[in-house]
Amino acid sequence: MTAPIVSSRADPQAAVIVVRQRRSVWRRWGLGLSPSGLIGLGTVVFWLLVALLGPMLAPHGVGAIVADDSFAPSSAQFPLGSDYLGRDVLSRILYGARYTVGLALAGALLASTAGTALGLAAAVSGRWIDETMSRLLDALTCIPSKIFALVMVAGFGSSVPLLMLTAALTYLPGAYRIARSLAVNLNVMEYVDVARARGEGRAHIACFEILPNMIHPMLADFGLRFVFVVLLLSGLSFLGLGVQPPAADLGSLVRENISGLAEGSPAIMMPALAIATLTIGVNLLIDSLPGRTKRLSQGALR
Amino acid sequence: MTTLIARRIGIAALTLLLVSAVVFSITAVLPGDAAQAALGQSATPEMIAALRAQMGLDQPAYLRYLHWLGGLLSGNLGQSLSNNTPVGELIGLRLPKSLLLAGTAAALSVPVALSIGILSAIYRGSRLDRVLSTATLAMVAVPEFLVATVAVLIFAVKLHWLSALSYVPDAPGIVPMLRAYAMPVMTLSFVVVAQMARMTRAAVIDQMSQPYVEMAILKGASPARIVLRHALPNAAGPVANAVALSLSYLLGGAIIVETIFNYPGIASLMVDAVTNRDMPLLQACAMIFCCAYLILVLLADVFAIISSPKLRRR
Numbered sequence: 099m100t101a102p103i104v105s106s107r108a109d110p111q112a113a114v115i116v117v118r119q120r121r122s123v124w125r126r127w128g129l130g131l132s133p134s135g136l137i138g139l140g141t142v143v144f145w146l147l148v149a150l151l152g153p154m155l156a157p158h159g160v161g162a163i164v165a166d167d168s169f170a171p172s173s174a175q176f177p178l179g180s181d182y183l184g185r186d187v188l189s190r191i192l193y194g195a196r197y198t199v200g201l202a203l204a205g206a207l208l209a210s211t212a213g214t215a216l217g218l219a220a221a222v223s224g225r226w227i228d229e230t231m232s233r234l235l236d237a238l239t240c241i242p243s244k245i246f247a248l249v250m251v252a253g254f255g256s257s258v259p260l261l262m263l264t265a266a267l268t269y270l271p272g273a274y275r276i277a278r279s280l281a282v283n284l285n286v287m288e289y290v291d292v293a294r295a296r297g298e299g300r301a302h303i304a305c306f307e308i309l310p311n312m313i314h315p316m317l318a319d320f321g322l323r324f325v326f327v328v329l330l331l332s333g334l335s336f337l338g339l340g341v342q343p344p345a346a347d348l349g350s351l352v353r354e355n356i357s358g359l360a361e362g363s364p365a366i367m368m369p370a371l372a373i374a375t376l377t378i379g380v381n382l383l384i385d386s387l388p389g390r391t392k393r394l395s396q397g398a399l400r
Numbered sequence: 401m402t403t404l405i406a407r408r409i410g411i412a413a414l415t416l417l418l419v420s421a422v423v424f425s426i427t428a429v430l431p432g433d434a435a436q437a438a439l440g441q442s443a444t445p446e447m448i449a450a451l452r453a454q455m456g457l458d459q460p461a462y463l464r465y466l467h468w469l470g471g472l473l474s475g476n477l478g479q480s481l482s483n484n485t486p487v488g489e490l491i492g493l494r495l496p497k498s499l500l501l502a503g504t505a506a507a508l509s510v511p512v513a514l515s516i517g518i519l520s521a522i523y524r525g526s527r528l529d530r531v532l533s534t535a536t537l538a539m540v541a542v543p544e545f546l547v548a549t550v551a552v553l554i555f556a557v558k559l560h561w562l563s564a565l566s567y568v569p570d571a572p573g574i575v576p577m578l579r580a581y582a583m584p585v586m587t588l589s590f591v592v593v594a595q596m597a598r599m600t601r602a603a604v605i606d607q608m609s610q611p612y613v614e615m616a617i618l619k620g621a622s623p624a625r626i627v628l629r630h631a632l633p634n635a636a637g638p639v640a641n642a643v644a645l646s647l648s649y650l651l652g653g654a655i656i657v658e659t660i661f662n663y664p665g666i667a668s669l670m671v672d673a674v675t676n677r678d679m680p681l682l683q684a685c686a687m688i689f690c691c692a693y694l695i696l697v698l699l700a701d702v703f704a705i706i707s708s709p710k711l712r713r714r
Contacts, residue, residue: 134534237418240697244652245670245689252674252682253426331545333656336545339672352545356660359549362557370546377541385537 099189100367141379149199149243152192161185161191161344169355169363179364181355187365190351197347198373200259201331206323213267213273216317218304220274232278232347235271243268247330251339261340265327276319280312288330321384325377332373401712405702412698417569418689420472424465427679427686470685478680480671488683489497489665498658498665502650504581505588510643513593517600522627524605532597536622539594544656548587555583576701588653592646599642607631637704644700648693 130138148155158164167178172179178187216235220228241249250264285308286288293307324390332349334340341347346354358366439495459467472476476485520529555561561579608631616626632639651667658668670685671673672678705711 133437237415240415240419241654241690242693245686248674249423249686250428325541332543334629337659339674358553362553366549370549374546378538381537382539390690
């Protein structure tokens with residue numbers, strides 16, 4: 099008599115567990131996201147694919163002058179119109195996305211990894227090192243990002259590796275600050291004390307005890323850095339100080355077609371819209387991430 | 401309280417010193433270039449060497465830095481390389497214009513942003529809040545030149561209300577001036593408003609998890625009263641910080657906006673300085689921007705100290 103009762107009690111629980119597991123599987127694949135998060139995810143995947151495959155999909159060559167008029171409106175032959183020389187805007191965007199996305203990925207990755215490494219080092223090192231590093235990097239944050247980038251370009255020019263380095267240096271202090279505050283909080287947890295009592299070294303504690311527990315917020319932060327770098331570098335290119343011709347990222351495309359503004363040509367609107375969809379997509383995706391990773395994005399500043 | 405404020409000012413001054421060292425070392429790491437740039441490609445090595453000696457470029461870097469810093473402190477900003485006028489004169493001409501633009505944008509965006517932020521904090525979780533949150537989230541990520549081009553497209557090309565991409569110098573009367581300023585100010589405010597509204601909302605909501613707010617809820621106070629009477633006074637410090645940080649964004653945004661609208665401010669002066677590799681001008685402009693940032697943050701800090709009874713009595 100007792101067995102059925104137990105099993106009928108156990109069943110719903112088991113069902114709940116199964117449902118939870120299933121949900122967590124969904125969540126793992128990003129399908130537990132809110133609608134805006136899904137839109138964000140879709141946009142990000144789309145732009146990554148474009149950056150990867152863009153030149154293969156482009157109907158025309160990047161420099162090929164194919165249209166008869168400059169600033170032609172969109173047509174069946176040229177879906178996004180033609181640019182100031184009569185080149186196909188769609189093809190130019192498909193090629194340009196590679197620079198924008200690739201440079202931003204590299205710059206943000208560099209900023210996030212270096213920032214995380216320095217933040218971890220500061221948290222597990224003595225007070226002296228921590229203070230010095232924090233003061234120095236705080237001083238760097240007092241230079242507005244675009245000003246710092248302009249100074250770097252003036253000092254060292256704007257080759258592609260230098261743009262990447264500039265972007266990384268600009269956003270390193272922000273990543274450092276967040277990584278350090280996360281690591282300092284984790285550093286006083288009991289399991290870290292246990293590891294210390296066990297006789298583990300600082301490097302082991304930083305890499306195996308603290309780092310795994312801060313990786314999620316740091317990934318969200320990486321997404322934000324990515325958005326900042328995209329905006330910074332396309333802004334530089336727009337000023338003519340970023341990616342130099344004949345190479346062109348999306349910001350350069352806006353610059354070179356600026357004379358089409360008076361006629362409202364798609365050649366100037368489309369690259370600008372492309373940048374906006376990329377950055378808004380990443381922002382929507384980060385914002386729909388669960389829990390404390392989200393709090394980062396509320397206080398962040400580009 | 402005064403010692404606390406004095407300490408903040410001291411830290412800001414020290415930071416400015418560090419910043420000046422960073423700016424100088426980036427721009428002066430290739431010393432030959434300034435003389436080379438001034439003389440052009442056809443200059444002989446002797447001419448370059450002579451000019452370098454004349455400009456003091458043959459001295460060791462730390463001496464040049466001290467010399468430059470001394471000039472900065474005494475108001476002597478050096479000579480612009482590209483058009484041979486004192487840097488101070490060039491900046492004196494442009495700075496008021498930039499301040500006017502930034503001031504107008506700030507005066508417009510602060511009230512709007514604070515109302516959006518506080519409104520969404522009051523109705524947290526409602527449909528209004530969700531719409532505002534998503535909208536500001538998207539606005540934060542929009543590049544300025546998209547905002548500017550869309551504004552030009554709508555107001556100049558389609559509606560013919562405003563003239564595109566042209567700044568009318570010393571426009572007589574109020575209407576032409578409004579027409580000249582409307583689009584730059586709108587573009588500048590766009591991203592700043594979104595940024596500030598999000599940070600204000602976060603600062604107010606941060607207070608909402610405090611025990612005294614729970615008490616007010618249990619007492620039966622309305623959401624508006626809880627936010628305006630209980631949470632907001634305590635969030636004054638963080639909100640001031642949010643305002644200062646967002647306004648500091650005006651400094652960076654000004655670079656794109658002044659360039660796209662052909663506005664003769666200090667940011668477009670700096671872009672020209674980068675293009676011409678005019679280092680003295682560039683260094684001075686960079687220091688002005690960093691100064692402005694530090695002053696904004698310092699003001700927010702002082703405001704936070706004054707507005708918090710706990711810190712005020714120290």
